[in-house]
Amino acid sequence: MNTAFYVFMKLLPKNAASRAFGALTRLRIPFISAKARDLFCSYYKLNMDEAEYPLEHYANIGELFIRHLKPGARPIADTEIVSPVDGVLSQTAVFDDKPTLIQAKGKTYTLKSLLRDAELAKKFEGGAFATIYLAPFNYHRIHCPAKAEVIGASYCPGTLWPVNVGSVERVEGLFSINERLTSHLRLEDGSEMLVVKVGATNVGRIGVSYSKNLLVNAGKLPRNKKRHDWTPKKKIEIEKGGELGRFEMGSTVILVVDKKIRERNPELFKNRVGQAVKVGEAL
Numbered sequence: 068m069n070t071a072f073y074v075f076m077k078l079l080p081k082n083a084a085s086r087a088f089g090a091l092t093r094l095r096i097p098f099i100s101a102k103a104r105d106l107f108c109s110y111y112k113l114n115m116d117e118a119e120y121p122l123e124h125y126a127n128i129g130e131l132f133i134r135h136l137k138p139g140a141r142p143i144a145d146t147e148i149v150s151p152v153d154g155v156l157s158q159t160a161v162f163d164d165k166p167t168l169i170q171a172k173g174k175t176y177t178l179k180s181l182l183r184d185a186e187l188a189k190k191f192e193g194g195a196f197a198t199i200y201l202a203p204f205n206y207h208r209i210h211c212p213a214k215a216e217v218i219g220a221s222y223c224p225g226t227l228w229p230v231n232v233g234s235v236e237r238v239e240g241l242f243s244i245n246e247r248l249t250s251h252l253r254l255e256d257g258s259e260m261l262v263v264k265v266g267a268t269n270v271g272r273i274g275v276s277y278s279k280n281l282l283v284n285a286g287k288l289p290r291n292k293k294r295h296d297w298t299p300k301k302k303i304e305i306e307k308g309g310e311l312g313r314f315e316m317g318s319t320v321i322l323v324v325d326k327k328i329r330e331r332n333p334e335l336f337k338n339r340v341g342q343a344v345k346v347g348e349a350l
Contacts, residue, residue, distance in 0.1 A: 092316070093129035100127040107131065111204040132207055133313050141210075143308035144349040147332060151212045151262055151311065152320050153205040153345045157235075158198040159336035161329060166191050168198070168321070171236045178323065180243040181263060183223050183294045187251075190259065193326030197336040198242075199344065200230065200319050209264060209312040210346045212322060215252035217277050217303040218259075223247050224290040230267040230319045242321065248273045248283050250311060258327035262311060267318040275312040277303050308347050322350075 094100055107128045108115065115122050117140040125131040143149060150156075158169045166178035166188050178188040178196075201207060225246040228238050235241055246266035253259050264273050266283060273283040280287060281297055289295050305311060329335060336350055344350065 092132065093127060095126050104128050104131050111202075113204055117206075129315060133315055134206070135208065136206060141308070141346040143347040146349040148212050148260075148324065148328065148335060148350050149210075149307060150199065150344040150346055150348045150350055151210050151322060152199055152201055152207075154199040154201040154320070154343070156197055156336065156339045156342055156344050156350070157200050159196060159340055161195045162192055162326075166194070166196075166323075168196050168242075170241060171232075174236070174239065176240045176243050180240060181247070181321070182221070182249065182261075184221070191261070191323055191325050193329065194324050195329045195335060196321060196323045197339075197350065198319060198321050201314065203316075206346065207314040207316075208310055208346075209262065209314070209320060211252070211305040211307060211309045211311045212260065212262065212350075213252070213254055214307045215254050215260070215305060217250060217299055217305065218253045219251040219299070220275065220278070220281055220297040221249045221251070222281065222283060222288045222295040222297070223249075223293065224288075224295075225266075227266050227268050227284070230265065242319070246273075246283055248275065248281060248312070250275060252305075254328070256327070258331075259325045260328060261321075261323040263321040263323065264312060264314065265319040265321065267316075272315040273312065273318075274315070276310045277305070 104125060104127055105122065108122055108131065117136050119135040119137055125134060160169050167175050168178060168181065170176055178191060179185050182188050223246065225244050228234050228241055228245055230241065242265050248264045250262045252262065266273055272285050275281050278297065324335065339350055
């Protein structure tokens with residue numbers, strides 16, 4: 068990201084532009100929408116062999132982007148924690164002292180700032196995190212990294228900077244200022260994890276499978292406070308590898324586990340740094 072582009076992005080009304088772009092991808096204009104879909108598929112070299120339907124089934128880029136996969140396309144590993152998304156695991160670390168996350172070389176941010184909740188952040192002292200970046204060509208459904216119960220969710224309003232390498236290296240506290248939607252999960256033994264879904268430029272919306280009302284950047288959630296919390300009215304359990312949410316255009320997932328999970332899995336995340344991962348693969 069050069070200086071001119073940084074200034075342009077700083078001045079751009081990123082949320083409005085992203086909503087507009089998202090709306091364009093969902094239009095159904097005869098011939099034009101199909102042509103745009105085909106160009107998108109060709110440019111990003113999408114693997115349609117694993118998609119649930121052939122390319123022609125999807126009316127526009129928006130439908131293509133949130134495509135489901137064929138049954139069995141993502142085998143689920145026989146480990147406690149698996150990857151929730153397809154992407155590249157770019158950063159990981161343990162929380163030996165305060166819950167501090169690495170954004171890029173020389174840049175860190177706190178779990179407290181990411182969650183905007185000091186009490187919740189404290190629960191993950193001694194845990195660990197992994198950041199997984201999704202490129203446009205990736206499959207963009209988000210899956211549950213373990214068999215778990217959804218005990219809550221939160222929405223943090225923010226801006227929508229790009230999350231590419233240039234932005235991550237230059238924009239201070241990027242993941243703490245971009246919009247994000249967090250799923251709070253509890254495993255059978257009481258241990259907990261967070262799946263933080265971070266928005267970015269042109270990420271029109273972020274949704275979850277367990278509530279239609281939790282839809283980011285769609286005018287459904289309040290933006291007049293730092294954090295909006297949601298609690299389920301009934302028990303919601305999701306199997307390991309079950310669908311948890313989706314990006315309507317791509318971005319980043321930050322997976323946070325507590326001390327109990329880290330101690331049970333001391334090598335968690337360590338062997339996958341810099342590697343491509345897929346939904347259901349062991350981390």
